[in-house]
Amino acid sequence: MKQFSSFVKKEVYHIIRDRRTLFILLVMPIAQIIIFGFALTNEVKNSAIAVLDQSKDAASIELISQIDASDYFTVQKQLSSYKEIEAEFRKSKIKMVLVFPQRFSEDLRHFNKAQVQFITDASDPNVASTINSYAASIIRDYQNRMNDGLQLPYTIKMEYRMLYNPQLKGAYSFVPGVMSMVLMLICTMMTAITIVKEKEIGTMEVMLVSPVRPLKIIIAKAVPYLLLSVVNICSILLLSVFVLHVPINGSITLLLFESILFTLTSLALGLLISTATDSQQTAMFISLTGMFLPTIMLSGFMFPIENMPLPLQILSNIVPAKWYYIIVKSVMIKGVGFFVIWKETLVLAAMMMFLLILSIKKFKIRLV
Known part of the structure; x- marks a missing residue:
């Protein structure tokens, strides 16, 4: 038993003297658990998006504010025309463009229906599908709040367009x-x-x-x-x-x-x-x-x-x-x-x- 203890002490001294190995043994597991713990998640948060608001009425502005206030999206840019959309996506800075047509609020009030378009960068299909579902969920919540107590409910139709990878391969x-x-x-x-x-x-x-x-x-x-x-x-x-x-x-x-x-x-x-x-x-x-x-x-x-x-x-x-x-x-x-x-x-x-x-x-x- 004494000989065994001597060998154990020798190995302990060997590890302590080898500072590089000791650093790897102690620090690397901590670094890995932090990286894995924060990186391994299926959620997609803080996605940068742009908005093309051709209506600029109370309903579209309120809906944009609610999307921007969520943990999932950050509105980084306001676009003025469809011509700017492709250029923004090619910069790889934004993940989605939210398009509101003209007279968005008027269509809701007079015809009880309006349309919103999601143009998404589908080069990463999993992220594209996830952020589309997040945006759709926020719009459905907004629609449900508007329909509270109404006999003829409002309907916001969502149109999806996937750029670069329409088949989501x-x-x-x-x-x-x-x-x-x-x-x-x-x-x-x-x-x-x-x-x-x-x-x-x-x-x-x-x-x-x-x-x-x-x-x-x-x-x-x-x-x-x-x-x-x-x-x-x-x-x-x-x-x-x-x-x-x-x-x-x-x-x-x-x-x-x-x-x-x-x-x-x-x-x-x-x-x-x-x-x-x-x-x-x-x-x-x-x-x-x-x-x-x-x-x-x-x-x-x-x-x-x-x-x-x-x-x-x-x-x-x-x-x-x-x-x-x-x-x-x-x-x-x-x-x-x-x-x-x-x-x-x-x-x-x-x-x-x-x-x-x-x-x-x-x-x-x-x-x-």
């Missing part, structure tokens, strides 16, 4: 999300163990004494996975078009360029993990637990980011997959050009440069 949001996850998994996890593997098998010493500069070594490590990722990108796009029947409405060249940019960002992240760790197990654990799971939770692929608390919304901005997911949906589904997604492209490019420079600097430190 799940593949339209599935394909961009899978592209983000596959590229992140292959590039980050596989490159994260490359330099560590050289350390463990003892070939790093040969590389250190070679005349090859650190930048060339890091690039040489990344090139094979870049080529493999290009093959994966092409295969995913071919399957999405010919098997899943998801169209590529935008420029294929732009889509490939953005995909390669995201691949380079993921490679730089993997190389940074590889230079900062001492074992393949640690590098793989950080890649899977520390990066892959937050990518699923905080990229907007599975759960809307606007549902999450403000700290998690801010944290999502440092997840490269979030920006890539926005780019792929915008180019592939909505058919936008570069001038619409230049901000997201700039963010990915800045992340790539920062991670690559940090990887080189970390590698140099280990050369000393």
Whole structure:
């Protein structure tokens, strides 16, 4: 029993001395439970919408106020014509446009019926269906309050129009999300163990004494996975078009360029993990637990980011997959050009440069 206690104490001391492992063991579960607890929800809240109110009467203004006052919608913009609707959706800022026709209040009073139109971004069909049901529920509540005590009830007819994905196919949001996850998994996890593997098998010493500069070594490590990722990108796009029947409405060249940019960002992240760790197990654990799971939770692929608390919304901005997911949906589904997604492209490019420079600097430190 004394020998057993000695071994237990030795293991405890070993864990305490290894601050990095201790941090992972204690902090990572807390971070994961917070992320999962707030992200895993089927509700869609704080959805940004625009309003085209051609009536501007008491009934339409009151109904817009009630929709804006709910927890599910935030009216961000008032439109003046139908021509502005498509441009707003292409910016990927709003989820729905609520259209009130002319004489909305007069139609209710004189004919006991009026019409409201929901124009929804259906590139994410689950979110589109959910926010449509929320808006319809608010309008039905308003209608019921108006009909209280009336012999001839008012009727508000709701017309639905789904943009970009009228059939509400799940593949339209599935394909961009899978592209983000596959590229992140292959590039980050596989490159994260490359330099560590050289350390463990003892070939790093040969590389250190070679005349090859650190930048060339890091690039040489990344090139094979870049080529493999290009093959994966092409295969995913071919399957999405010919098997899943998801169209590529935008420029294929732009889509490939953005995909390669995201691949380079993921490679730089993997190389940074590889230079900062001492074992393949640690590098793989950080890649899977520390990066892959937050990518699923905080990229907007599975759960809307606007549902999450403000700290998690801010944290999502440092997840490269979030920006890539926005780019792929915008180019592939909505058919936008570069001038619409230049901000997201700039963010990915800045992340790539920062991670690559940090990887080189970390590698140099280990050369000393």
